[in-house]
Amino acid sequence: MDKKKLLHDLILIAVCLFVSLALWAVVALSKEKGExxxxxxxxxxxxxxxxxxxxxxxxxxxxxxxxxxxxxxxxxxxxxxxxxxxxxxxxxxxxxxxxxxxxxxxxxxxxxxxxxxxxxx
Ligand SMILES: [Zn+2]
CATH class of the missing domain: 2.60.320.10 (N-utilization substance G protein NusG, insert domain)
Structure with missing residues (x-):
């Protein structure tokens, strides 16, 4: 595995983490008391x-x-x-x-x- 591919993978993982965190935040924030x-x-x-x-x-x-x-x-x-x-x-x-x-x-x-x-x- 060359370095370029490793970097690419790391970025991909970081993006995935960021997206799932963002989704979690949206879900957490949208949890509100119903009326x-x-x-x-x-x-x-x-x-x-x-x-x-x-x-x-x-x-x-x-x-x-x-x-x-x-x-x-x-x-x-x-x-x-x-x-x-x-x-x-x-x-x-x-x-x-x-x-x-x-x-x-x-x-x-x-x-x-x-x-x-x-x-x-
Ligand atoms: Zn029942």
Whole structure:
């Protein structure tokens, strides 16, 4: 291996590192507290609730029921009729882009920012 190629490789590695660092920074910075949750059932919007108000909602679908609790600015699935119960075991969420998913009931709860972001369509 001649020196020129080595230098070229080093530059390539440096560029790759820089790009991945930059991407990481963008992701880290864009992680912000969401302002509302959008609930979808079967891929269609079911409801949206602000994270600022404590509430408990029962999401009723043809597949079953999911209990969504919003408390202290976090959204959490506390109960569900689905057989696997995976959604109940997921951690509560409050950052834009995070979501709770119940595959058997086809229910998703996604945190979005307050600037009218529409995640559907
Ligand atoms: Zn579930």
């Amino acid at each position: 509302l949750v959008v609930v979808t059932v079967n891929g269609e919007e079911y409801a949206r609730y602000p994270l600022s108000e404590d509430r408990e909602e029962i999401i009723v679908s043809e597949n079953g029921k999911n209990v969504l609790v919003i408390k202290d600015g976090y959204a959490d699935m506390t109960d569900a009729t689905c057989p696997d119960g995976l959604c109940v075991r997921q951690h509560r969420i409050n950052e834009s882009g995070e979501s709770l998913v119940c595959l058997p009931n086809k229910v998703t709860v996604t945190v979005v920012g307050g600037d009218g972001v529409d995640i559907i369509g």
